Amino acid sequence: xxxxxxxxxxxxxxxxxxxxxxxxxxxxxxxxxxxxxxxxxxxxxxxxxxxxxxxxxxxxxxxxxxxxxxxxxxxxxxxxxxxxxxxxxxxxxxxxxxxxxxxxxxxxxxxxxxxxxxxxxxxxxxxxxxxxxxxxxxxxxxxxxxxxxxxxxxxxxxxxxxxxxxxxxxxxxxxxxxxxxxxxxxxxxxxxxxxxxxxxxxxxxxxxxxxxxxxxxxxxxxxxxxxxxxxxxxxxxxxxxxxxxxxxxxxxxxxxxxxxxxxxxxxxxxxxxxxxxxxxxxxxxxxxxxxxxxxxxxxxxxxxxxxxxxxxxxxxxxxxxxxxxxxxxxxxxxxxxxxxxxxxxxxxxxxxxxxxxxxxxxxxxxxxxxxxxxxxxxxxxxxxxxxxxxxxxxxxxxxxxxxxxxxxxxxxxxxxxxxxxxxxxxxxxxxxxxxxxxxxxxxxxxxxxxxxxxxxxxxxxxxxxxxxxxxx
Amino acid sequence: xxxxxxxxxxxxxxxxxxxxxxxxxxxxxxxxxxxxxxxxxxxxxxxxxxxxxxxxxxxxxxxxxxxxxxxxxxxxxxxxxxxxxxxxxxxxxxxxxxxxxxxxxxxxxxxxxxxxxxxxxxxxxxxxxxxxxxxxxxxxxxxxxxxxxxxxxxxxxxxxxxxxxxxxxxxxxxxxxxxxxxxxxxxxxxxxxxxxxxxxxxxxxxxxxxxxxxxxxxxxxxxxxxxxxxxxxxxxxxxxxxxxxxxxxxxxxxxxxxxxxxxxxxxxxxxxxxxxxxxxxxxxxxxxxxxxxxxxxxxxxxxxxxxxxxxxxxxxxxxxxxxxxxxxxxxxxxxxxxxxxxxxxxxxxxxxxxxxxxxxxxxxxxxxxxxxxxxxxxxxxxxxxxxxxxxxxxxxxxxxxxxxxxxxxxxxxxxxxxxxxxxxx
Numbered sequence: 001x002x003x004x005x006x007x008x009x010x011x012x013x014x015x016x017x018x019x020x021x022x023x024x025x026x027x028x029x030x031x032x033x034x035x036x037x038x039x040x041x042x043x044x045x046x047x048x049x050x051x052x053x054x055x056x057x058x059x060x061x062x063x064x065x066x067x068x069x070x071x072x073x074x075x076x077x078x079x080x081x082x083x084x085x086x087x088x089x090x091x092x093x094x095x096x097x098x099x100x101x102x103x104x105x106x107x108x109x110x111x112x113x114x115x116x117x118x119x120x121x122x123x124x125x126x127x128x129x130x131x132x133x134x135x136x137x138x139x140x141x142x143x144x145x146x147x148x149x150x151x152x153x154x155x156x157x158x159x160x161x162x163x164x165x166x167x168x169x170x171x172x173x174x175x176x177x178x179x180x181x182x183x184x185x186x187x188x189x190x191x192x193x194x195x196x197x198x199x200x201x202x203x204x205x206x207x208x209x210x211x212x213x214x215x216x217x218x219x220x221x222x223x224x225x226x227x228x229x230x231x232x233x234x235x236x237x238x239x240x241x242x243x244x245x246x247x248x249x250x251x252x253x254x255x256x257x258x259x260x261x262x263x264x265x266x267x268x269x270x271x272x273x274x275x276x277x278x279x280x281x282x283x284x285x286x287x288x289x290x291x292x293x294x295x296x297x298x299x300x301x302x303x304x305x306x307x308x309x310x311x312x313x314x315x316x317x318x319x320x321x322x323x324x325x326x327x328x329x330x331x332x333x334x335x336x337x338x339x340x341x342x343x344x345x346x347x348x349x350x351x352x353x354x355x356x357x358x359x360x361x362x363x364x365x366x367x368x369x370x371x372x373x374x375x376x377x378x379x380x381x382x383x384x385x386x387x388x389x390x391x392x393x394x395x396x397x398x399x400x401x402x403x404x405x406x407x408x409x410x411x412x413x414x415x416x417x418x419x420x421x422x423x424x425x426x427x428x429x430x431x432x433x434x435x436x437x438x439x440x441x442x443x444x445x446x447x448x449x450x451x452x453x454x455x456x457x458x459x460x461x462x463x464x465x466x467x468x469x470x471x472x
Numbered sequence: 473x474x475x476x477x478x479x480x481x482x483x484x485x486x487x488x489x490x491x492x493x494x495x496x497x498x499x500x501x502x503x504x505x506x507x508x509x510x511x512x513x514x515x516x517x518x519x520x521x522x523x524x525x526x527x528x529x530x531x532x533x534x535x536x537x538x539x540x541x542x543x544x545x546x547x548x549x550x551x552x553x554x555x556x557x558x559x560x561x562x563x564x565x566x567x568x569x570x571x572x573x574x575x576x577x578x579x580x581x582x583x584x585x586x587x588x589x590x591x592x593x594x595x596x597x598x599x600x601x602x603x604x605x606x607x608x609x610x611x612x613x614x615x616x617x618x619x620x621x622x623x624x625x626x627x628x629x630x631x632x633x634x635x636x637x638x639x640x641x642x643x644x645x646x647x648x649x650x651x652x653x654x655x656x657x658x659x660x661x662x663x664x665x666x667x668x669x670x671x672x673x674x675x676x677x678x679x680x681x682x683x684x685x686x687x688x689x690x691x692x693x694x695x696x697x698x699x700x701x702x703x704x705x706x707x708x709x710x711x712x713x714x715x716x717x718x719x720x721x722x723x724x725x726x727x728x729x730x731x732x733x734x735x736x737x738x739x740x741x742x743x744x745x746x747x748x749x750x751x752x753x754x755x756x757x758x759x760x761x762x763x764x765x766x767x768x769x770x771x772x773x774x775x776x777x778x779x780x781x782x783x784x785x786x787x788x789x790x791x792x793x794x795x796x797x798x799x800x801x802x803x804x805x806x807x808x809x810x811x812x813x814x815x816x817x818x819x820x821x822x823x824x825x826x827x828x829x830x831x832x833x834x835x836x837x838x839x840x841x842x843x844x845x846x847x848x849x850x851x852x853x854x855x856x857x858x859x860x861x862x863x864x865x866x867x868x869x870x871x872x873x874x875x876x877x878x879x880x881x882x883x884x885x886x887x888x889x890x891x892x893x894x895x896x897x
Binding site for chain 1: 561562563565765795796797806807810855880881
């Protein structure tokens, strides 16, 4: 991508933020010390596509609608129309999807594919920079191994985009990145054009165990966690001030040398400026409430709490603060802070007025069947008496993660003008028996269960013992 | 005398369950998993903790509680063939985790999960209300190639009578983990296992000489040698966790040499050696969703494993290898179906097949008169993500639909009175 389109990317970034962070003032953008170099921007190019219309399907738009006998028209990589009767453009490929269901592509808000690649050998452990509790300068994309064989497995599960994060060993683990679920020779080839970065933060057991218990250093307690986090943000405010002073001296015509560049602080400033979205690993309700206070103190916004096993206890607070909760359907009990997990967590977060519930995987297995995981969460909600429908539950794995990742204007629902990221399912997508039959990314057919030639494979998967049935 | 008692696997025969009532489940679609197959509109009568009758023309006994199961599905309770249930409350909280001897690097064949099982575990209600009524509890490999002995339990409310069969199997590991424990090479692991079995055989025929100090030194302690006696006699199954096709072949050779009753657990590449498994009559315990090539011994892992093994004629039962996640075993079975295993075979892999493998088929595994009344009434296809049990009976006693998680849910279900949360009142 050229430098010119890079600035376009930045404009996109700015328009993507759902709401400006409380601490971001207009001047901040001008004061920002550095634009990140152009070298790391997306080089993703959509695969070739032709106008395609999927007809006669049960369509879940993730914009609230369920259309029986519905059709979706994809043209030039975008959703051109959705409805019952669509005009067929000349030369369009028509797919009769009778008996099948069509949804937006699945988006996983929490993945470590590429940074914790298969096989899980030590050489592939690239997700946690466990050398310091604050490593805001590291970027997950620089750890992604594009040849991770888990990436095509996720594609077979209907995943069209995923957010890849550093692990949770650190209080501030580094920048996370959203990718299109395609193969490429570099992480940049997969990078979702215009998607904002995330900043991975973590509270609770992992940082204090990693440093206190395992290394005998700070932090070793939850209060240490919070202090370490606040110190980092306090430093970021100072750093911003330094640059502001430098800028005003410079504006006044004084010949000052600029402050020293600090890559860690650049990431934190990106958050304070509202350009980088905080993705906060946090399990316990009380700790999430504390993290909301820290965010208030330093003037940033939390886009989503991840794992959030106790989110149901504070579903009202999360909704009031516009914070999404990215959750497992039913993973629980593996550590103390996961002891209060319940199957109804997703449905209860969703039920709060303006609640934003997400079903995430955090797992190379779970990412292959987020549809089933959402199905379990939907069923648990129904058993509790919530009248949840498929058109409600589909949001948990499409538009809601898109919101939390700042890409909801481009993808996440079947609405005209959005990227044509679409899945055709063999049946009701929440059924254990349904499978993604075709997956489209930007209007291009990137996976076809019935055509081995349309089942991408990474280098690693070639010629392994006992191949069967393509990318299974 | 004492040795003699240890030699045969102890079969614990429970008496009629306390609190078992007479119940008639009427009008459901009943999958007996027995010779009667599927019966539409059938009645299942439970009495004295047993299945009394199953069929279309079965009369409802006087005074029986009737459950209308029209439109519902009735199956035997499910069984997970490899779990840590009862051994752990919170996996990472050491004090609650009795799955393995962590620091002990000798052979721990005498390690018995029964000593650590807590039938009052909060996991039991959480698991059983989702239709899992029985489980094999197995030790986890710690530092020893031979981890110890497992048991079969039920998850019912009878807290004094939860053990169904003990020991049910001995547990060992080969492949990458085994090599790691033996000092780095697969060959070293095999060597150590061979040594263990040879010692066990020698000890078995020379106890007196051993006791009088007139025998060579063994690699194992006396209790471990005792525990291995039923294994080297081919009476107690040896479950080896092993994944790579060539490692499974090595395990088969080991079993042949020592006349062991082998069961393969894990078996990611088992489908590649299916013929040999059939010939040796070795069952495979499988998690059908485990398809990642996450190690070099699982490069052939595939979602089609269960279907391929079944088609080849291998005996397949399902396992989670987990504790908190055991309730999701039905989802695993559903995925096996989705990728090629017949639905009936998947249901059997949760019921009849484990009943046979673990030697409890006389009491469990099908809905047939005389068997223990482990019965589940489902609101739909039991393998479906969205279905759920409406009634769960374990040995004739209906388990209450209650658990710690349900209580948490009820406490926080309605946040409208925030500030007056229940625990403040």
